[in-house]
Amino acid sequence: MILSPLTLFQIVGVLLFFMGVTCMIYxxxxxxxxxxxxxxxxxxxMNLVAAxxxxxxxxxxxxxxxxxxxxxxxxxxxxxxxxVLVVYRRFKTIESEKVATLRx
Amino acid sequence: xxxxxxxxxFAIYTLIILAGGMLAILSKNIIxxxxxxxxILFGVAGMYFLMAxxxxxxxxxxxxxxxxxxxxxxxxxxxKSDAEAGIDCKRLLKSxxxxxxxSAVMLFTVAKSRINFTIPEEVxxxxxxxxxxxxxxxxxxxxxxxxxxxxxxAVVLGFERRREKE
Numbered sequence: 001m002i003l004s005p006l007t008l009f010q011i012v013g014v015l016l017f018f019m020g021v022t023c024m025i026y027x028x029x030x031x032x033x034x035x036x037x038x039x040x041x042x043x044x045x046m047n048l049v050a051a052x053x054x055x056x057x058x059x060x061x062x063x064x065x066x067x068x069x070x071x072x073x074x075x076x077x078x079x080x081x082x083x084v085l086v087v088y089r090r091f092k093t094i095e096s097e098k099v100a101t102l103r104x
Numbered sequence: 105x106x107x108x109x110x111x112x113x114f115a116i117y118t119l120i121i122l123a124g125g126m127l128a129i130l131s132k133n134i135i136x137x138x139x140x141x142x143x144i145l146f147g148v149a150g151m152y153f154l155m156a157x158x159x160x161x162x163x164x165x166x167x168x169x170x171x172x173x174x175x176x177x178x179x180x181x182x183x184k185s186d187a188e189a190g191i192d193c194k195r196l197l198k199s200x201x202x203x204x205x206x207s208a209v210m211l212f213t214v215a216k217s218r219i220n221f222t223i224p225e226e227v228x229x230x231x232x233x234x235x236x237x238x239x240x241x242x243x244x245x246x247x248x249x250x251x252x253x254x255x256x257x258a259v260v261l262g263f264e265r266r267r268e269k270e
Contacts, residue, residue: 004221007214009151009155012151014210014211014214015122015207017203017206018206018207019125019129019144021203021207022129023128024199025202026129026196027137029185031176031180032134032137034179035137035138035141038141038168039125039141042168043148045164049160053157054155054222055222056222059157059224059225059227060231060235061240063232064235064243066160068247070163070164070168071250071251072247074175075250075253075254078254080179081179083261085182085183085261086261088183094183094185
């Protein structure tokens with residue numbers, strides 16, 4: 001069975017999701033986690049455009065949805081930048097395991 | 105012949121994405137992780153070209169590579185992060201297993217779906233702009249509000265920082 005192009009694009013989307021989740025859990029710093037989230041969002045956008053371009057669905061819908069994902073990713077990166085700065089000022093570190101005031 | 109060229113380009117872009125992912129996940133230095141992310145972004149832009157959406161590829165390069173990665177670079181520059189320890193096999197295994205389970209479910213779903221694909225056609229910019237200003241008017245306005253609120257929130261958080269210092 002030869003894979004159809006749509007399936008191939010979806011497999012690459014799954015690969016991006018896999019790399020994003022791995023990066024998010026593996027990295028110790030908040031910025032490493034942010035990089036993982038960006039990889040995942042990219043995979044989602046690519047999958048959306050592939051699903052709209054390669055089927056009979058309306059192509060403009062998928063492209064506009066992907067543009068919205070890009071805008072949300074930009075907004076999210078801005079907020080995380082501000083939050084990381086505040087956390088860094090208070091804790092002098094951005095490692096997720098050291099940022100804790102309650103030690104249970 | 106043309107289809108084969110498409111498959112070869114697809115394989116090259118997949119390899120670029122894989123290499124970028126390895127660089128992003130396994131490198132010790134956070135700047136190198138960022139470079140890995142940028143490599144992935146360029147690979148995905150190539151994928152957009154391959155599915156006949158050149159406008160999306162351009163937006164990908166302009167928004168992600170031009171704006172988001174610069175933001176992440178600012179975040180790296182303004183904080184001091186120690187280099188991560190070398191490759192921690194146990195931790196890597198602990199993160200690969202949950203990601204693998206979730207991805208396996210997705211792959212199973214993709215393998216089960218039977219959708220006939222069509223040859224992609226490029227959507228004109230005119231059509232896209234018309235859809236953005238008629239059918240998708242509300243999301244278009246909402247995303248501007250979201251961006252404004254995010255920007256204002258970032259500024260408020262920044263001023264909070266300065267006031268506490270005094």
